[in-house]
Amino acid sequence: MIRETWDELETGEKVGRMMFKSVRFADDQALFSQSARGLPALDDTLYKRCEENGMRIKDKKTKAMRFYKPSRASKLRLKSSATALRCVISFIVNSGDAASEKAGLGVLVSIERHSQSRPVGFRASVWQYLLHFNRPTLFEMDRKNRQQWIKDVLAKQIVDTYLPWKGSQIAGCDVEHIEGKKDNFASTTYAITIRLRKGEGGSEEYLSQSLFLKFIVDEQVVREALHSENQFHNEIMWYSKVVPRFDSLIKEAGIRDWNCDIFPKCFYAYYDVDDAVVALEDLRPKKFQLGDRYCLDVKHVEKALETIARSHALAYKWREVDGESFNEVAGSFKESTLNEQLDDTLKACNSRVMKALEKDPAYKDRLLKFQEITVNPYKLMRFFAKPKNNLATLCHGDFCRNNMLFSEGSENGNSTVDIKLIDFQTVRYASPAIDLSFFFFLSTTPEFRAKEFDRLFDLYHNTLLKTLKALSPKEKPEYIKNLENVFSLQAFKDDFAKHAVYGYFITAFFLPVMLVDDKTREEMSQLWEANDDRHVEMLANMGGENVTKQLVETLKEVLDRGYWPILENKV
Structure with missing residues (x-):
């Protein structure tokens, strides 16, 4: 099973290289121009490339049209066309077909490798996306799975993106669900304590930070x-x-x-x-x-x-x-x-x-x-x-x-x-x-x-x-x-x-x-x-x-x- 999954991911990466080259121009036109024709063009291009390479899609009109409104296209300050493409593909590869989804993950891995100034390890990227796309949305998770996801995934994302913590290692993480609707009915809330370790050997420093997490309300x-x-x-x-x-x-x-x-x-x-x-x-x-x-x-x-x-x-x-x-x-x-x-x-x-x-x-x-x-x-x-x-x-x-x-x-x-x-x-x-x-x-x-x-x-x-x-x-x-x-x-x-x-x-x-x-x-x-x-x-x-x-x-x-x-x- 692991071997088959890996083969599908490697195939997906090859498809990804081709797609990355094919849609880059359409992507730039869609997201960085005033033209309202850019987004349909991007949708059409992505659909054709996926269809040509056996990636099944539920609906030709992808959710890209919902996510990127033409009137706001010129205002999106995305770092690269590859970033935008990764966002759009994340909607269309979730077809419900396991092989197509895994191939789609490979596409994302390829884009990640080609768009980052600092190379990201191939396997690390694969499992990062597997964690993201093989989970339900946050409000669909039950409490136990969500708390585990907070520990395993979200805590690392917070540490990696908060600049003063860059390079720190997570030494421990505790998660607590905060009950009650009396004064907090518009969000689902958790408290998380992250313990960080910075440095190596004798120069190690430790830090503990308590955070308050707000998610969209469950109901x-x-x-x-x-x-x-x-x-x-x-x-x-x-x-x-x-x-x-x-x-x-x-x-x-x-x-x-x-x-x-x-x-x-x-x-x-x-x-x-x-x-x-x-x-x-x-x-x-x-x-x-x-x-x-x-x-x-x-x-x-x-x-x-x-x-x-x-x-x-x-x-x-x-x-x-x-x-x-x-x-x-x-x-x-x-x-x-x-x-x-x-x-x-x-x-x-x-x-x-x-x-x-x-x-x-x-x-x-x-x-x-x-x-x-x-x-x-x-x-x-x-x-x-x-x-x-x-x-x-x-x-x-x-x-x-x-x-x-x-x-x-x-x-x-x-x-x-x-x-x-x-x-x-x-x-x-x-x-x-x-x-x-x-x-x-x-x-x-x-x-x-x-x-x-x-x-x-x-x-x-x-x-x-x-x-x-x-x-x-x-x-x-x-x-x-x-x-x-x-x-x-x-x-x-x-x-x-x-x-x-x-x-x-x-x-x-x-x-x-x-x-x-x-x-x-x-x-x-x-x-x-x-x-x-x-x-x-x-x-x-x-x-x-x-x-x-x-x-x-x-x-x-x-x-x-x-x-x-x-x-x-x-x-």
């Missing part, structure tokens, strides 16, 4: 409902494109007293149409944990606002110094939360609050106006989520207590709070009020906001302006004055007033889920996962009078403060 219905592929695309874009650019802006400005440690360190990220994994620093050993489930105290609110202000300011600076690259990245984030299926749910949640407030005659006229504005909540939310002016920035998109970790400490006898922002799966280019209204309404109480809102909004603005100035150390006074005019406190207040209803709707949807017991939350999740319409009615009544009262106070605040969106006939 298919949840994957589809949450648009999990889009969410992971966004998170990988954030860690691979945004954080490095933020870090370079901080270094270029010579800032020493803070850096990008407001985000977890990313060690590895992988994404394709079937699988995705992100490996982040495990913050639990550093005592980071979620804050109170509802109603953060003032010191945690202050820290959160200061941190998001820095993130927003860094995005403004990036847009100023390199608008082209900023716009390319900002335009690449995918919609992952707002879909038409939400419309009925948002209507039901809003109706719950409005019916309760109708009992107060003081709000009758304003409530009628609000009802008219919010008749199509889905379209309204999509309108809020679009950039409209120069205050638009890169928003976290899900900026609430669930997506920030805190660590308590002390310095000179005073208590301190450190923070990390996590879960960048719903990033969007939009008004900063998308983050601010979401955070204020969902993570603080109406009583807290009545006392602290204006001061805390000023804190956010002052931190943002201070950050922008720190990022511009060599600019002249005229520049700073213009900065203060463009990003004035009044401009942010006006912008918040136009978008705050976004945060109200999010709160009407999420607050009931946050304030009920685990059993009730699980029942609602089961109905939702089963696509049972009863989950809408259940959500609209969840939490009883206590939740309704808090949501009514939030809507009163919206109406009392005059948070009316200017729709400009676009909704």
Whole structure:
């Protein structure tokens, strides 16, 4: 059996050499030109070459057309045409016929050998691809097999690709599945501890690093409902494109007293149409944990606002110094939360609050106006989520207590709070009020906001302006004055007033889920996962009078403060 497998692989390598030469030109045309004709040409060429050499394919139209969109062809910064070809063949050789698949693996081996500047051993390459293509996708694996795959394959990939660990040997690896849906329902998560050995003989050094692994959630219905592929695309874009650019802006400005440690360190990220994994620093050993489930105290609110202000300011600076690259990245984030299926749910949640407030005659006229504005909540939310002016920035998109970790400490006898922002799966280019209204309404109480809102909004603005100035150390006074005019406190207040209803709707949807017991939350999740319409009615009544009262106070605040969106006939 081993001999037969090896013969098929060697035959495949010969086919691979021919294919590599035959399709290189078509490959280059497909991926590095503006022409929309390139991808069909590549598909046709690959199909003909495989057919000529007895490699069976299920469908002439390969998944290359799905994976490489013509409109994005010129934007793919692939290292070589061989890399692109390897990706495309990986889709078409999986025909279900063992001999054809093994021959296809040989094709990949050939490409690997011909495209790398540093030769890769033939047998090592063969078994690397056997491991990859003879496994199911990650979400199809059972837990035991996935944990073994993490140990045997993923740990090595992380070590090989993370530059500071290059050349290290894995001395040990432990994997733990992290249970629970209460605060982490959008991912399947594992903790992994990798023990590394560097050097040889008497100069050996040892290192142990704990990582937090995020995979696309296992349940298919949840994957589809949450648009999990889009969410992971966004998170990988954030860690691979945004954080490095933020870090370079901080270094270029010579800032020493803070850096990008407001985000977890990313060690590895992988994404394709079937699988995705992100490996982040495990913050639990550093005592980071979620804050109170509802109603953060003032010191945690202050820290959160200061941190998001820095993130927003860094995005403004990036847009100023390199608008082209900023716009390319900002335009690449995918919609992952707002879909038409939400419309009925948002209507039901809003109706719950409005019916309760109708009992107060003081709000009758304003409530009628609000009802008219919010008749199509889905379209309204999509309108809020679009950039409209120069205050638009890169928003976290899900900026609430669930997506920030805190660590308590002390310095000179005073208590301190450190923070990390996590879960960048719903990033969007939009008004900063998308983050601010979401955070204020969902993570603080109406009583807290009545006392602290204006001061805390000023804190956010002052931190943002201070950050922008720190990022511009060599600019002249005229520049700073213009900065203060463009990003004035009044401009942010006006912008918040136009978008705050976004945060109200999010709160009407999420607050009931946050304030009920685990059993009730699980029942609602089961109905939702089963696509049972009863989950809408259940959500609209969840939490009883206590939740309704808090949501009514939030809507009163919206109406009392005059948070009316200017729709400009676009909704």
